Amino acid sequence: MTAFNGYPFSIMLALLIHGLILGSFLIMGRADSEVLEVVRPPAVKALLVEENPQARNQQVQQQRADQQRQREEQVRQESQRQEQARQEQARQEQARQEQAIQEQAARAEAAQQEQQRQAVLRQQREQQEAEQQREREITRQQEVARQQEAERQQQEAQRQEQQRQADAAAQAAAEASAREQAETESEIIMAYTAVIHDLVQRNWSRPPSARNDMTAVLRIRLVPTGDVVDVEIVRSSGDPAFDRAAETAVRAVGRFSELQGMPPRMFERSFRSLLLTFRPEDLLN
Amino acid sequence: MHSGSINVWSLILEATIVVQLVMLILLLASIISWVMIVQRWLVLNSAEQGMSGFEKRFWSGMDLSQLYREGSDQQKANKPTGGMENIFRAGFKEFMRLRQQGGVNSDGVMAGAQRAMRVAYSREEEKLEKHLPFLATVGSVTPYIGLFGTVIGIMNSFISLAEQSQATLQVVAPGIAEALIATAMGLFAAIPAVVAYNRYSTKVDVIAGNYITFTEEFAGILHRQVASAPATKA
Numbered sequence: 001m002t003a004f005n006g007y008p009f010s011i012m013l014a015l016l017i018h019g020l021i022l023g024s025f026l027i028m029g030r031a032d033s034e035v036l037e038v039v040r041p042p043a044v045k046a047l048l049v050e051e052n053p054q055a056r057n058q059q060v061q062q063q064r065a066d067q068q069r070q071r072e073e074q075v076r077q078e079s080q081r082q083e084q085a086r087q088e089q090a091r092q093e094q095a096r097q098e099q100a101i102q103e104q105a106a107r108a109e110a111a112q113q114e115q116q117r118q119a120v121l122r123q124q125r126e127q128q129e130a131e132q133q134r135e136r137e138i139t140r141q142q143e144v145a146r147q148q149e150a151e152r153q154q155q156e157a158q159r160q161e162q163q164r165q166a167d168a169a170a171q172a173a174a175e176a177s178a179r180e181q182a183e184t185e186s187e188i189i190m191a192y193t194a195v196i197h198d199l200v201q202r203n204w205s206r207p208p209s210a211r212n213d214m215t216a217v218l219r220i221r222l223v224p225t226g227d228v229v230d231v232e233i234v235r236s237s238g239d240p241a242f243d244r245a246a247e248t249a250v251r252a253v254g255r256f257s258e259l260q261g262m263p264p265r266m267f268e269r270s271f272r273s274l275l276l277t278f279r280p281e282d283l284l285n
Numbered sequence: 286m287h288s289g290s291i292n293v294w295s296l297i298l299e300a301t302i303v304v305q306l307v308m309l310i311l312l313l314a315s316i317i318s319w320v321m322i323v324q325r326w327l328v329l330n331s332a333e334q335g336m337s338g339f340e341k342r343f344w345s346g347m348d349l350s351q352l353y354r355e356g357s358d359q360q361k362a363n364k365p366t367g368g369m370e371n372i373f374r375a376g377f378k379e380f381m382r383l384r385q386q387g388g389v390n391s392d393g394v395m396a397g398a399q400r401a402m403r404v405a406y407s408r409e410e411e412k413l414e415k416h417l418p419f420l421a422t423v424g425s426v427t428p429y430i431g432l433f434g435t436v437i438g439i440m441n442s443f444i445s446l447a448e449q450s451q452a453t454l455q456v457v458a459p460g461i462a463e464a465l466i467a468t469a470m471g472l473f474a475a476i477p478a479v480v481a482y483n484r485y486s487t488k489v490d491v492i493a494g495n496y497i498t499f500t501e502e503f504a505g506i507l508h509r510q511v512a513s514a515p516a517t518k519a
Binding site: 009010011014017 | 312321324
């Protein structure tokens with residue numbers, strides 16, 4: 001009867017309809033999410049936790065022990081050197097005293113000879129004098145030689161001292177560089193273990209029976225090409241499926257090709273045999 | 286909301302900008318189309334009711350000038366008259382005016398009245414069909430907009446998949462779910478629009494057909510009057 005267009009009413013109704021629908025989605029979403037929380041499958045995200053802790057601990061302890069030993073060695077060498085220096089001084093002192101005694105004895109003998117010669121042979125005076133002169137000459141030469149000897153010894157001592165200082169400096173430098181090298185080496189090892197960790201974790205699909213308290217320890221043996229040559233279960237988790245999954249993960253990787261570029265010494269020390277600990281820690285139950 | 290679980294809201298809120306934009310467009314289209322649906326429903330219903338009421342009064346044997354005066358009173362009281370009544374009023378007004386003018390033969394009077402009714406008819410039809418093209422557009426286009434959003438969303442999720450070194454379902458699933466929401470919204474907007482469009486265009490056809498029928502009948506009545514009038518005058 002009327003050309004009633006009713007726009008306000010229509011708009012309100014349309015908004016109401018959409019509001020209701022969105023509201024029901026919201027409520028449904030809430031309910032759904034609660035249900036989902038409960039029914040969530042236990043194994044969704046694999047996490048490899050703390051792999052190879054024993055080996056790393058051993059390594060760190062080894063390093064520390066090495067450093068300690070080096071320090072002790074240095075202290076010992078230092079004390080030895082001091083001891084040697086002391087002995088050397090003592091020896092020099094003794095030598096000097098002996099020389100003085102010899103000198104006195106020689107001088108007394110010379111005087112005696114002279115008296116004897118004066119008493120017995122006057123005619124041979126000239127000869128004797130010449131002799132005496134010659135002897136004096138000799139003693140003087142000896143004196144000079146002795147002085148030279150002392151000088152030489154002093155120089156020797158100085159040189160030894162310098163040598164010692166140089167040695168100490170060189171040793172300190174070597175020690176510092178060794179420490180630095182050890183640090184970078186442990187960093188490199190950590191980087192490689194992270195790579196291994198990552199690869200194994202990616203290939204690890206956990207069975208639904210996995211539980212948080214399970215721990216499986218595997219020993220894997222590698223060759224320098226990165227190939228896994230042997231996998232053995234060192235400690236079982238008690239769940240065969242879990243153990244098998246862990247073993248399969250390592251075998252699935254097959255080859256850690258990233259290890260190829262590693263220095264052989266480091267490989268032998270840290271990666272020839274690895275302990276991997278598999279432990280799902282993020283599970284709900 | 287729980288962070289670990291997926292629900293519709295978190296998916297919508299975490300969607301990429303393009304997908305969110307598509308969703309916004311679809312939501313607006315849906316709301317507007319529902320406004321149109323409800324408004325057309327009201328308009329067509331009132332037009333139907335007005336039509337049947339007027340037909341009843343028209344065929345009750347009431348005097349036509351009395352009917353015309355009632356309509357004028359109604360319009361003065363700020364109540365608009367219905368579609369069929371408007372056609373009647375336009376035709377009757379033109380008819381009376383031409384007759385009073387004189388000097389116009391009966392064919393001319395009839396032609397004038399029919400022209401006036403045709404004009405009124407087309408105006409009424411236009412009123413009835415208003416907004417129906419919008420519903421048709423929403424019905425046909427929103428699925429495509431939704432598909433566009435879905436394609437973009439899946440594209441994004443595959444791009445993010447390419448960045449991952451390990452493909453898990455968890456990486457792909459949220460992106461695809463988010464993308465599918467866009468399609469769902471497109472369909473949600475399109476289905477009622479298509480249904481309403483089909484329903485309403487049928488209704489408009491029925492009402493317009495009734496109008497044409499009424500126009501012809503009324504023209505017949507006027508023709509009778511024209512045929513009888515010169516006789517009385519002469």
